[in-house]
Amino acid sequence: MLEIKNLHVSLEEEDKQILKGVDLTVEAGKVHAIMGPNGSGKSTLSYVLSGKGGYDVTEGEALLAGENLLDMDPEDRAAAGVFLAFQYPVEIPGVGNMTFLRTAVNAQRKARGEEEMSAAEFLKVVREKAKTLKIDAEMLKRPVNVGFSGGEKKRNEILQMAMLEPKMCILDETDSGLDVDAMKLVADGVNALRSPDRGFLVITHYQRLLDHIQPDVVHIMAGGRIIKTGGPELALEVEKNGYADLMAEGV
């Protein structure tokens, strides 16, 4: 589903290299986790894949179902099937959550040459999905993320993911700022979306999210590279011993 080959990325303004040759393949139907210490380049990877400005790709490529992602505008990547659940979802005063969601769903459909969703159909679907995520109608009416608690923001991200039905879901530190109950709710939302034709890349510091979203493959990232890849047991190892041993090993 997602193939990242020898990806080198530096910050546009500082000429500082952040990713130094990332190789990673996420197959459809699989959940891959990336763990790593602060500053290892995890979030940068998620931003580069979704098309945020400010980064220079100096080498390498990233393909989604064989299509080169890195040449596309963010909206085209979204239409192609990339979804990033933000670590810090952005507040947009004045733009209603529903208006935003409906605009997004229909813009993607239009870009793919599909029929747009009617207002009635959209309302029905969004209410259903919001209910399972315990998002009430009032929250849907409010401006995007404005006045939402940390947990509400993350649930709103998962709601967007559920509505947009992407091929490749990237979750950037989705567990940050969540208590156990909220994390369980978010994880349930993610698990409900697991399907044979969808890939997941779950970025996290801690193993605890992976208790709820069971990964198939775990990668350890440090210094802008994947330094170790293994099964779910690798996450447990990190939880027990920290990153220091692995990093020493990886060098």
Added chain:
Amino acid sequence: MAAPAVKQDPLEARLSTLSAPKGAAWAEEARAEARSRLAASGLPGRRDEYWKFTDPTSLNQPDAPRAAVFATDEAMPFSDVDRLKIVFVDGVFDAEASDDLSMAGVEIERLSDALNRDIHWARDLFGVLEERGQTPVVRPHAALNTAFASDGIVIHATGRAPKPISLIYLHKSEASDAMLHHLVKVEPGAEVTVLENGPAAARFSKVTEVEVADTGRFHHVRAQGRDHERRASTHMFARLGANATYKSFTLTVNGVLTRNEQVVELVGDDSTVHIAGAAVGDAAYGAFHHDDTVFVTHDAVNCESRQVFKKVMRNGAEGVFQGKILVKPDAQKTDGYQISQSLLLDDDSVFQAKPELEIYADDVQCSHGSTTGAIDEDALFYLRSRGVPEDIATDLMVLAFLAEAIEEIEDEGLRADILARLQGWLDRRRG
């Protein structure tokens, strides 16, 4: 060789093209007084403090600069609103195109008819609020208008008007130089809504004087737009009694030069004035300069005033805001609010703001803010990352930015109409 032309004073040059309209003795006297005010102040120049950001030359010059009539098949604003229509073509009342002027709760007359009568309530209003509005800041174009405008509408609200009075300003001649002067008197407990729309003329001067008596309510929604080359200088002068309401909203799209002045005096306790404006300018379609100049005077206890002005500018469009709240010594418990913000969509556009507070009472609440900013890149990326194309994402954020001003329109139908205008403007820019 021809003799060198005598350098003529700009005011003299302007006056030479105008002739004073006839009317009842009191009206002619009022006009003569306006001419004296004008003679004393002269026409404004760039050196005047109140004209620092807007060049008055094209408003001063004897003949109106030509303005092409903009062809569009788009419906006029308020088309779907149940209203009483009053049509002016290039500044001249068109009886045939207008509805019958009779409506329950209001008396409507043509200005020239009212000013021809020896006895008329208009005597206490015509030129009166305009004159009060000349202190402490002179407004020469308003005095010029009082002195020479011959047409306009006179509205006397004695009850609750069942539907809005809609003034429609059509522009048909490329060289039209129009002046209109309206009077509105709202009696105690009465309520009336006045709508205005249309480009009006190549150059348009308009003064509206509004007297709102105790417990009266006046609503005003205006959509200035269409013609790119039009010029307008408008004034609204208002005085509010106790427990009275004055709410005015203006949407401006297009226009090479627009200066909208509002001068409101709160002389009765517990009154409310809200003045709001949303302006969207895109200089790619012709120069765009828009100036909101507002002066609110609190001269009574426990009054509320709000000024909410938002401008979105691109491709070198220019926006100006000069807003003042004056709180007189006895105007305790004043609640004053003023915000002026601009969203600049590129580096070529400009916004200049001069917010002023002058407060002589000690128990008041006044807040003001003025900001100039670009689009929030993080928010833009967030929207795009969900598949919303950049231009649509920008439009969503433009509408979000303007929302606070548009929400000042109380009537839901009128608010929806204004939003539709804006959406149309944004859609046309996307092609």
